[in-house]
Amino acid sequence: MRYNHILLSVLIFTSFFATGQNQIKVTSDFPGGNIVVSRIEGDTVWLEPNLSFTQGKWFYWYFKVSGISGKTVRFQFNENNLFAKYGPAYSINNDETWKWYGENRVENNSFTYTFSPQDTVAYFSVAFPYTEKNLYTFLGNLRNKEALMIDTLCFSPGNRTVEKITIPALKPDPQLKVLITARHHACEMMVGYVLEGMITSLLNDKNLETLRENIEFVIVPFMDKDGVENGEQGKNRIPRDHNRDYDENSVHLSTAALKKFVPTWSEKKLKLALDLHCPWIKGENNEDIYLVGSSNKQIEKNQVIFSQLLEKNSLGEIKSFHHNFLSFGTSWNTGSNYSQGISFAGWASELDGISLATTIEYPYANISGSMVTKDNSSIYGKAIMYSIMDFFFLSDLKPMNH
Numbered sequence: 001m002r003y004n005h006i007l008l009s010v011l012i013f014t015s016f017f018a019t020g021q022n023q024i025k026v027t028s029d030f031p032g033g034n035i036v037v038s039r040i041e042g043d044t045v046w047l048e049p050n051l052s053f054t055q056g057k058w059f060y061w062y063f064k065v066s067g068i069s070g071k072t073v074r075f076q077f078n079e080n081n082l083f084a085k086y087g088p089a090y091s092i093n094n095d096e097t098w099k100w101y102g103e104n105r106v107e108n109n110s111f112t113y114t115f116s117p118q119d120t121v122a123y124f125s126v127a128f129p130y131t132e133k134n135l136y137t138f139l140g141n142l143r144n145k146e147a148l149m150i151d152t153l154c155f156s157p158g159n160r161t162v163e164k165i166t167i168p169a170l171k172p173d174p175q176l177k178v179l180i181t182a183r184h185h186a187c188e189m190m191v192g193y194v195l196e197g198m199i200t201s202l203l204n205d206k207n208l209e210t211l212r213e214n215i216e217f218v219i220v221p222f223m224d225k226d227g228v229e230n231g232e233q234g235k236n237r238i239p240r241d242h243n244r245d246y247d248e249n250s251v252h253l254s255t256a257a258l259k260k261f262v263p264t265w266s267e268k269k270l271k272l273a274l275d276l277h278c279p280w281i282k283g284e285n286n287e288d289i290y291l292v293g294s295s296n297k298q299i300e301k302n303q304v305i306f307s308q309l310l311e312k313n314s315l316g317e318i319k320s321f322h323h324n325f326l327s328f329g330t331s332w333n334t335g336s337n338y339s340q341g342i343s344f345a346g347w348a349s350e351l352d353g354i355s356l357a358t359t360i361e362y363p364y365a366n367i368s369g370s371m372v373t374k375d376n377s378s379i380y381g382k383a384i385m386y387s388i389m390d391f392f393f394l395s396d397l398k399p400m401n402h
């Protein structure tokens with residue numbers, strides 16, 4: 001009897017650990033997930049970003065870890081340059097609120113986290129993930145959401161919907177149109193929160209009524225939808241990424257579809273095309289908001305106006321400064337950077353009737369000394385909308401009745 005008891009206890013004990021109830025387990029089989037686990041020994045996990053389909057190194061990663069209750073776990077990465085200024089971002093026990101772990105938490109490409117006995121699952125990422133689920137949660141809670149229409153730009157190779165959101169002008173027959181795109185580079189997640197602020201303010205801000213009345217907006221939130229959902233880097237995608245795919249023969253379905261749709265939709269009324277990006281992970285030029293100067297002088301002139309308006313209107317924690325404007329021919333912004341193919345902004349600059357086509361680079365974690373959050377990114381999105389309205393008033397296009 002006693003022998004049986006002991007045997008039973010041993011069986012329960014071994015099966016408990018063997019089935020992994022309390023074994024550390026790292027996964028990425030969820031939307032946006034990205035990790036390669038090299039090995040797990042004791043309470044240390046060795047990992048690296050999954051660079052599939054990517055030319056060279058990049059820094060996007062996002063994983064789930066379980067079997068952590070009451071443990072202090074060390075996460076050891078194999079490379080430099082995988083963390084932004086405030087260390088990893090994290091969410092414990094399926095809390096939707098992402099936080100930065102904090103400055104100086106990363107040592108020798110590793111960080112350590114002590115989980116409480118109540119903690120069962122945690123997510124860590126290079127920044128705050130933003131996938132299709134975030135978009136639909138946002139749209140579901142959006143005030144005045146009936147003002148926008150969601151349809152399909154095209155289906156992705158993975159048979160996902162590439163959403164096209166139209167916000168028609170309140171007045172009939174608008175003479176101005178604006179196009180906004182994001183996630184040509186799948187990993188550039190933080191712009192999702194900026195876009196939320198843009199849409200929220202456009203639909204609800206009292207001072208933006210003139211914009212609502214007179215301008216039709218089309219927004220494509222995920223140009224590389226499969227990349228976003230599959231957790232791919234997207235940047236420097238092989239053979240070329242979505243933002244180098246605006247030559248005559250596009251290799252990606254969404255860029256081909258956008259190139260086909262826009263000229264017909266525009267009717268020469270598309271005046272402003274904006275493409276949201278995040279820069280490299282940290283350091284000089286990557287911790288300030290900036291516009292990427294065009295080689296087209298007329299476009300560049302309008303970019304300078306817009307860049308100054310962004311400075312004037314960014315009144316929240318997140319500020320942009322015109323002195324960070326990246327003129328064509330400086331830093332990485334040279335002809336050789338576009339040897340693989342034309343970018344969205346390059347293509348849009350040539351559209352009939354366009355006044356301003358530009359990339360905005362929005363850093364992941366640190367913007368001119370301020371820590372990036374979901375809320376202050378959303379407030380910066382509102383500043384972009386105010387700048388769009390000001391731009392139309394300042395430029396020669398005065399179709400808006402004020």
Ligand SMILES: [Zn+2]
Nearest residue numbers: 185188277278
């Ligand atoms: Zn980008």
